Amino acid sequence: MKPMFSPRLILGVFLAVLAVAPLVLSSFYVTLLNYIGLYALVALGLVLLTGVGGLTSFGQAAFVGLGAYTTAVLTTATELPGWLAWAGGSPWLALVVGLVFTAVVALVLGSLTLRLSGHYLPLGTIAWGISLYFLFGTLDTLGGHTGLTGVPPITVFGFELDRGEELFYLIWLFLLAAMLTTQNLLDSREGRAIRALKGGMVMAEAMGVNTARSRMIIFVIAALHACASGWLYAHLQRFVNPTPFGLHIGIEYLFMAVVGGAGQVWGALVGAGVITIAKQWLQDVLPRIFGQSGNFEVIFFGLMMVIVLQRARDGLWPLLARLVPVRATRRELDAAAEALPRKPLPAKGEVILEAKEVTRRFGGLVANNNMSLSVRAGEILALIGPNGAGKSTMFNQISGVDTPTSGEVLFLGRAVAGRDSREIARMGMSRTFQHVKLLPTMTVLENVAIGAHLRGDKGVLSSAWRLDRNEEARLLNEAARQIERVGLAEHMFDAAGSLALGQQRILEIARALAADPCLLLLDEPAAGLRFKEKQALAELLKKLRGEGIGILLVEHDMDFVMGLVDRVVVMEFGEKIAEGLPEDVQRNPAVLEAYLGGVE
Amino acid sequence: MDFQIALLLGQDGITNGAIYALLALALVLVFAVTRVIFIPQGEFVSYGALTLVMIQAGAIPATVWLLLGAGLLAAALDVRLALRAGQPGRLVRLVGWYVAYPLVLVALLYTLPVKDFPMIAQILFALAVVVPMGPLMYRLIYQPIAAAPVLVLLIVSVAVHVAMVGLGLLFFGAEGSRTPPFSDARFEMGPVMVSGQTIWVVVSSLVLIVALYQFFERTLYGKALRATAINRVGARLMGISPALAGRLTFFLAALIGALSGVLIAPITTIYYDTGFLIGLKGFVAAIVGGLGSYPLAAAGALLVGLLEAFSSFWASAHKEVIVFTLIIPVLLWRSLRGRHVEEEE
Structure with a gap:
């Protein structure tokens, strides 16, 4: 038997390598790692949106642009309008303004497209990605196609992060925090609702999940990640121009998420790494082969995407994960968790x-x-x-x-x-379906826990930062209780899709019962x-x-x-x-x- | 703005609108039959126009090598399938279409003085090179994942678009080109001069739309495509091969794209990546029709064409912004007519 490593150990090694990287690597590689971190942050939003939620956006680069331009304008402008004067000069305030601004834009765009069937969102994002790109290039206050220069470095406790090696830590801190919170979010009440978006919307609505809200949540989160990446980018480059926020870059972000493995948080990092390094190399090699200059790497990226989607739709991460033997962790149920309150039944x-x-x-x-x-x-x-x-x-x-x-x-x-x-x-009133509707890749426990959705109220932020654990334990306990009651206890941690049809019908009853x-x-x-x-x-x-x-x-x-x-x-x-x-x-x-x- | 300018702009808008209408029809057709949101539609516009430019310049159009390469790949795949299925009889036809056809084209382009041919013959050559790429593209790229969700097909479409733009740069270079107009005639219509090319574009679009209508109403293949669009499974049970329907649809889409390119090449300078923006405007029009209605899509196309023409007069720097922002009120309108929560395909 192969030796198995605990996930904690592997994460520890990864963090240790990251921590020493800028001390030992040449600045070329540190820069490369900085860009991988920035791109992975955007790709992470797309993992949530595309891989988990079944929606997609080609316009993430435009959100990156919003973050970058907001901070560039606020930190370089000599004269700000009175109502914005308080935000001038400080990168950190500019980050806050950028995030709020991005959230508002995402809410407006989302409310326009999210109620329509899934393919309108990506088409809408293509259109608005193009519009915003042209707008960046034509507005004089944004410096037109030459852009804005003289963006100051970020300061942390009076310490200026003006070298790539210093900003490296901030970039990767942002990325790791985003990965951690995304992973936490997916493993929660809200997360189950989000994971039900892909193929389980009718069922989720019947269990009380507001699917329109869940779609909006992941769209806004993805936009905010992109905005944060743009903010970091502007202070790394110290200038901004429209080029990195065009539609073709937005498409590249999506490629990163898909190539890495759009279903997993780590896929974003793998995808960003592969595409960034491959781009660097191809941009070097191809013009020499073809004897002319131009962005020929897109030919390879395009064909690679087609092959990935034809042959390995889950991306590279599952293939990589197989190489590293990680011990599977099974979640523990907390039997001591207090039972959920029940509604009084009619006489x-x-x-x-x-x-x-x-x-x-x-x-x-x-x-x-x-x-x-x-x-x-x-x-x-x-x-x-x-x-x-x-x-x-x-x-x-x-x-x-x-x-x-x-x-x-x-x-x-x-x-x-x-x-x-x-x-x-x-x-x-709770129901089952004539044609079984469950989420085949989620465990029986998680499927049943969706039934108890309305019996919890912890939202996205508490889930992301694990302030929901008490409620979560109670919800899962309730789900486990219903599973035991219908006689599926031995399958509690199996994928729901692996059950026989009869058992899946029973699972639906447990899910309906979990709603009290x-x-x-x-x-x-x-x-x-x-x-x-x-x-x-x-x-x-x-x-x-x-x-x-x-x-x-x-x-x-x-x-x-x-x-x-x-x-x-x-x-x-x-x-x-x-x-x-x-x-x-x-x-x-x-x-x-x-x-x-x-x-x- | 006086009346004269308004008429000129209107004429521009209608000319472009006619092209957008053609593209919108192709996009609606492809989506209805195969569920593919056909982003690379615009590349066929560039490829058609620039292949004609290369032919007129006396060069061998580089696209013919792409056709040959894709043909060889498809032949390799299908020959293996035919042998495994124990149908060696199909080999001749497969090799004939996939390999011999592009080779014959190469030979003709090398030996004949195509450069000195009349324009109509040059156009036919350009179409002969570019249009077969449509069905080949379906065979190589979409057919293996025909059952995938719309979202996956869309991402693949974007990937194909990106690759085709890169190849376009490789084939045609970064320089833009125009072709000579089909006719130099000018007609006086009341207060405005109408160029012969405008009339060519509008009349050709109308003829093509009528021809497509006849095809869908009168012919067996047309009806088969309509049946597939309405109910994929049902059509399949009635013996309509989804692969055939897909290839036929992509053939039509490629034909419409390449022909559009040939028609506008005398009016607009075409670069290797121009087609994308043109195709996207077709998309805006198709979305006006909810990706389902042909007449609404055509009306949307005229709207996009006119909006573009007039905004280029009033705010030329913001022309693209205005046209693509049109999609927002359209989506809002569609969204307000919203419905129940439904499962995505």
Whole structure:
């Protein structure tokens, strides 16, 4: 067996190497490392945006430009307008102003594009990247194409960082802090919401996650990282001009994130390193080969990207990580964490869900006609019917995904129609999906913890700086409790995608329970389960009923339904044809005819 | 500004708008059929125009070597597949299209006095070199990842664009060029003089749009592409090969791009990287149509053309800023007509 190193040891070695680097390396290499650090900071934002969140931006260079130009203007201008005079002359104040300014710009751009489907954001960033670049070049106050010179060095406690070897420490401090906080953020309540953006938005919304907000958060964070990098860049170069903030550089930043491995924090560093060093080398070699000057390295970068995305879409970092044997750390659950508070359940027997004469038409087709049903606390109601009877449409009316043409659905006395999934989740209705919706690369524990999203309130900043650990332990404990309850304890730390389909359905139930609901909507929970698993599921549902939760299930499996539920509603052709106790419904001639055909 | 200048600017705007309309149509088509956001569309404009310039200068256009290289690569891939599938019969056709065709082109360009041919023949040669790069590009770059998410396809598109700009610099150099106009005729239309080239551009665009319309309405292949655009899986189940649909789409996109380049080369100086900005303006137009509607995209193209022409009069330094900032109100408008949260493809 290969010797395994602890992650702490490897990180320690890495930091030690960094600390001595500027003392032993020639200034050429220190400069190179400075640029790698600056670029990695921008690429890190793109890791969050692209690799984790499934969004992308080609305009990050323009955000770098905002940071750089803000500090250049504020620290060199001899006459600032009165309202800005307080920020003049100090690089640190300029950083604050730049970050605020960038955040505002990102918020405006984000609110324009983030609600549209994913490809509008990158197209928008291409357009605004170009606009801003031309603007940098044409505004006289920004020095036009020649730019601004005489940017002062940054001072720390009266000490001037005017050499690359000195600024090196500040650059890498910024980068490491950004990497640490990003990693912390991803491993938190907000982080799970962010990781659900890629392929799990509908599910996340049903669990109460505001996905539009999560998208905005990562877009703004990525912009702020870029802005900080620009600020450092301006004080490293001591002058700014528009060239490094053009669209082609924005594209290069994205290449760094993708080549390094857009899914991982360390991918940003690897990507920035590879591209920066390769660029240095190619810019040296290619013009000599081709016998003319020009940016020919882009040919190689472009082709490299195509090959990476065709062959190794996760980038270089996973390939590198395999070479270094790092001991896997499994997260520890804190059994002592205080249980999360629970909402009081309605009294048993109280009607919690009521559908009144719900009709839903799609053009000429009447999918639901005059459907009424009610669910009480502490009761299991089954909605059954042959294929095409309109069960799923009814389910959508009840869960608020769709709005009835006429009639209404009341949950705890309040109308469901017109509320989004998040609000409905907050009211205490929790659901599973007919086609399982989970995040296959995340562990079972993390998937279930998304269900408890609304039971925590720690935000981005507390997550980034680990001020959320108490709440996080409680959330994870709650998730673990629900996992044990549904019988998946042995799979707690497995990737959710590795479970069998039946187990994935059970996982969805655990996730729904983690939300502390008073009404569970289960869409065909027994499909794909084996006999024993069905028995276990039935036991679980009986236990939940005993606790006072109301359960509505849409099901095909008659054996499962008949032994379990209190009442049955049978649908055919969009209408209710029978309602009552399971035994009565089973003898009802209309039901027999619907299921078995008429008796000749 | 007086009426005369306004008319002149309007004429400029309509000429450019016609080109943007063509490009916008190609972008909408490519996106609908393959889900690829086709950033390299603009490179076909530069490649078409500058290949014509090289032919007219009596040089062998460097793009023909790119065609040959890409053809060899595609041949290597497909010959291996054909052999593995036990279909040696396909070899002749594969090698014929991928390798023999570019070689024949090279031979013709070397032996014939193309420099002295009439312009129409030179244009046909330029198209013969540049247009087949479209389907080849689909085969080599997009077909292996046809099922990837839109985002990945977009990043690949940007990568291809970047590589093509680099190659363009290598092939054509940093100098810009123009070609002689198709005709020197000038027509008096009321108070303004309309140049023959303007009429060529507008009429050719209209003819091409009508031809495309007929293609999509009347021919089997056109209908196959429309079916693929509406429902990829359904079309596939009906026997429409997604690879064929992809190549056909890219053929059309390359044709439209290269033809646009040939049409505007007499009006604007074309540099190796000019196509990108032209293509992006086509994008702004396509986004006006939500990347889905052809008529709205065409209307957007006219809007972009006119906005560009008039802003170059009033604020020429900020011309590009104004045109690309147009995208913001458009996105705002689209965003306000927002919908439910949906999963990204």
